[in-house]
Amino acid sequence: MYEETKKELLDICIQMLKNDLVIGSAGNASIRVDDHVVITPSSIHYSEMSSDDMVVLNLNGGVLEGSRNPSIEYKMHLELYNTREDAKAIVHTHSVYACAMAILNEPLPPIIDETVPKLGSEIRVSKYAMPGTKDLATNVREAMEDRSAALIGNHGAVCIAKTLKEALHLAILLERICKIYMIAKQVGTPAYLPEEVVEDEQDVWEMMRGY
Numbered sequence: 001m002y003e004e005t006k007k008e009l010l011d012i013c014i015q016m017l018k019n020d021l022v023i024g025s026a027g028n029a030s031i032r033v034d035d036h037v038v039i040t041p042s043s044i045h046y047s048e049m050s051s052d053d054m055v056v057l058n059l060n061g062g063v064l065e066g067s068r069n070p071s072i073e074y075k076m077h078l079e080l081y082n083t084r085e086d087a088k089a090i091v092h093t094h095s096v097y098a099c100a101m102a103i104l105n106e107p108l109p110p111i112i113d114e115t116v117p118k119l120g121s122e123i124r125v126s127k128y129a130m131p132g133t134k135d136l137a138t139n140v141r142e143a144m145e146d147r148s149a150a151l152i153g154n155h156g157a158v159c160i161a162k163t164l165k166e167a168l169h170l171a172i173l174l175e176r177i178c179k180i181y182m183i184a185k186q187v188g189t190p191a192y193l194p195e196e197v198v199e200d201e202q203d204v205w206e207m208m209r210g211y
């Protein structure tokens with residue numbers, strides 16, 4: 001089932017790899033189709049992954065199709081699909097600058113106009129939890145409230161959107177903005193966007209829910 005969706009998911013994984021958002025088999029992605037979730041498998045390098053390796057789950061985590069184990073972070077994906085109506089696709093990365101921010105345990109402030117309407121205001125870092133746990137899923141859900149992205153404590157980043165392409169775009173945007181922020185911090189004190197501007201832009205996010 002969902003042959004075309006599986007191919008699209010594989011294509012997004014290749015794009016994650018090409019954009020340096022992941023290496024090896026790190027990170028994962030998924031898309032919701034009605035009450036089902038098509039998700040990447042665990043522990044298979046993207047360069048060796050085929051669309052047949054994708055796993056179909058129900059919203060309780062039951063495997064409906066697939067010979068592989070689902071991604072270790074399937075609980076996080078399900079937590080977001082089960083609590084966020086605006087989550088139709090999820091991209092989870094281990095990109096360098098987003099990870100660096102997550103290690104600093106420092107939220108990414110609203111610093112550039114283009115990002116707030118798409119990602120939401122300050123991007124929070126979720127409280128640390130072991131990979132693959134329900135605690136990680138809960139902490140990420142909390143950190144992502146009213147946002148389309150979160151940094152995952154000592155781990156990486158995750159973005160939700162209405163399509164896989166948009167979730168990938170948000171992950172690239174988040175990585176770029178983390179990089180810009182860290183570069184700016186090295187040479188001076190970054191200026192944040194004015195508060196009233198952030199409020200207006202957050203309203204735009206609310207209207208659009210990211211994408």
Ligand SMILES: [Zn+2]
Nearest residue numbers: 027092155156
């Ligand atoms: Zn991860």
